[in-house]
Amino acid sequence: MKKVSMYCVVASFLFAVPIFWSYASSAAAEEVFWSYWRGPAADGMALGDAPVKWSETENVRWKTDIPGRGSSSPVIWGNRIFLTTAVKSGPDPEPKAQANAPAKKMPFGSSGPQTEHEFKVLCIDRKTGEILWSRTATTAVPHEGFHGTYGSFASNSPVTDGKHVYAFFGSRGMYCYDLDGTLVWKKDFGVKMRMRMAFGEGMAPVISGDRLILVFDHEDDSFMVMLDKNSGEQIWRVDRDEVTNWAAPLVLEYKGQKQIVVNGTNKVRCYDFDTGKLIWECGGLGSNPIPPPVTQDDFVLVMTGHREPNLMAIKLGREGDLTGTDAVVWSQTRGNSYTPSPVLHDNKFYALTDNGMISCYNARTGEPYYHQVRLPKSYSFKSSLVGANGKLYMASENEDVVVLRMGEKFEVLATNTMADQMFIATPAISGGEIYLRSLESLFCISE
Numbered sequence: 001m002k003k004v005s006m007y008c009v010v011a012s013f014l015f016a017v018p019i020f021w022s023y024a025s026s027a028a029a030e031e032v033f034w035s036y037w038r039g040p041a042a043d044g045m046a047l048g049d050a051p052v053k054w055s056e057t058e059n060v061r062w063k064t065d066i067p068g069r070g071s072s073s074p075v076i077w078g079n080r081i082f083l084t085t086a087v088k089s090g091p092d093p094e095p096k097a098q099a100n101a102p103a104k105k106m107p108f109g110s111s112g113p114q115t116e117h118e119f120k121v122l123c124i125d126r127k128t129g130e131i132l133w134s135r136t137a138t139t140a141v142p143h144e145g146f147h148g149t150y151g152s153f154a155s156n157s158p159v160t161d162g163k164h165v166y167a168f169f170g171s172r173g174m175y176c177y178d179l180d181g182t183l184v185w186k187k188d189f190g191v192k193m194r195m196r197m198a199f200g201e202g203m204a205p206v207i208s209g210d211r212l213i214l215v216f217d218h219e220d221d222s223f224m225v226m227l228d229k230n231s232g233e234q235i236w237r238v239d240r241d242e243v244t245n246w247a248a249p250l251v252l253e254y255k256g257q258k259q260i261v262v263n264g265t266n267k268v269r270c271y272d273f274d275t276g277k278l279i280w281e282c283g284g285l286g287s288n289p290i291p292p293p294v295t296q297d298d299f300v301l302v303m304t305g306h307r308e309p310n311l312m313a314i315k316l317g318r319e320g321d322l323t324g325t326d327a328v329v330w331s332q333t334r335g336n337s338y339t340p341s342p343v344l345h346d347n348k349f350y351a352l353t354d355n356g357m358i359s360c361y362n363a364r365t366g367e368p369y370y371h372q373v374r375l376p377k378s379y380s381f382k383s384s385l386v387g388a389n390g391k392l393y394m395a396s397e398n399e400d401v402v403v404l405r406m407g408e409k410f411e412v413l414a415t416n417t418m419a420d421q422m423f424i425a426t427p428a429i430s431g432g433e434i435y436l437r438s439l440e441s442l443f444c445i446s447e
Contacts, residue, residue: 032126032431037073037157037204039386039429042250043294044343046429050388051447052403053414056421061433061446062129068120070154071382072204073426074435074442075165080132080179081124081428081435082165083442086153089139090116114142117153121167123181126431129444133181138172143192146200150382150424155202157426161229166212170201174214176232185232189225193218196244196288208251208258208273211235215262217245224249224262226276238276242266247289252300254316261300263289267323268302268314283323284331286310291337291384294344296363299329301349305338311351313366330366335359341384341426343392345406350392354381358394360408369408376402376412384426395423395436418443 039045051059068087075082093113118139123132142153156168164184167175173188193201195218206213212229216222222240227233240262247263251273258273265288267281288306295301295316303311311332318327335357343350349363353372356379360369375394379402383395391413392404399421405411418438425437434445 032076032078033160033162034074034076034428034430034435035160035162036075036207037159037426037428038248038292038341038384042292043345044341044384044386045345046386046388048388048430049432050391050393050429050434051432051445052391054416054445054447056418059445059447061444063444064124064129064131064442065440066122066437066442067134068118068154069152071150071152071202071424071437072154072157074124074428074437075158075160076126076428076430076435077160077162077165077179079126081126081442082158082160082167083122083124083437084154084156084158084167084169085120085122086117087120088115089118090141112145114145116141119153119169119172121158121165121175121177121181123165123179124442126433126444129442135177135181135183137167137169137175137186140172143171144194144198144200146198151200151202153200155200157204159205159207161207164229166205166207166229168203168205168214170203170216174205174212174227174232176229184230187227187232189214189216191216194220199244202246203248206249206251211273213249213251213260215240215245215249217242217262217264219243224260224271224276236276238271238278240264240269245289247302247304248292250293250295250300252295252316254298259316261293261295261302263291263293263302263304265289268293268312270300270316280319280322280327282312282314282321282328284310284328285312288338290339291341294342294349296344296347299364301342301344301363303336303342303351305336305353309333309336309338311336313363329364332361332366335372339382339384340394343385343387345387348406348408350385350387350406352381352385352394355379356381356396358404358410360410370410373410376415382424386427386429388429393427393429393434395427397422397424401427401436 068085070085176184212227222242225237226235242264286304286308313329380397403414421438428435436443
């Protein structure tokens, strides 16, 4: 096992960072890539195979320590891995500065004075784990903090199209680099997002074709914006009647029309890709959406596991307000995921609760093949599900990565223990290897 030592790290919570429509051409498909945190098709599935068994001493190809604090997931193109982090660069606020904190301080997040950080983009060699380059996108004192256990200033996962890597730091702006680390463009939206309970920002950018989509849903004026990915020029911007949302948008195509579906506490909404015009909306999802939508055939599935939890399968092709109509083909209020994003594959929808209960549904009918099955041990999860070649991977906060057999029956294939590691970021799978980001390190798992 090779170790590339850097700084000490504390990682954090990837609140679900958003969704990516697969643009891969046949040529790109021949390369090694995991271009978006939910995989090449935004459904959590890898194109090839992945290891089944490993430990901290077995089948670990390399381990690289990552500086700073961040829970963004790695993305991959060819022999390069990209991820983001935030490194503390200034002193902690003086105790007396707390006197200027708001009278009603958020109970979990930190809303008082913050420390200066360097917001960094890293490029890592996929074969060796060596850090090839590190770029500081900006240095800033954030206006608001994050969840003390799961949050970070680098929870927004990057995305790549094989030519550029796009790093979104929310209130700190959007940064586009070429694969050698040269800054191509950057954009400051002049927004200071105010997240619910100061839990922190964490929505990844989404690429489709030559367009880049960003959603700013928070407790003030929310909006969605489309940019030209090559220049950063704004194509359109639409206001959203929404509060805090960590669920990334999904780009899909239905009957030749590209559309964007975005979860929301008030309404799930579908927009025309070219203009941003609202096509339909549907209430009843529930609060604090984190898992992004997924799609199959002529419907889209949306889910929240917070208060008033709901999982809805909404039929595409309608217009207007679909709340309470037969456009909602089926729904489920029990066993829904709050934080981990689902996997949808082979007409099976897999959902994992934060406390380690797994369900598998027929995606078209909602019929459960198995429902709220407890894993062999007591676990906590924030990392999202990923799948490869009939295997489902669940990286826990409790050292273990559990592997299930995908299908209609619950079957544990392996429990892989990485001693003293806590996984919040979602794994990436590419080239027959798994890349696991823990609180302090990035691991390459390879058989």
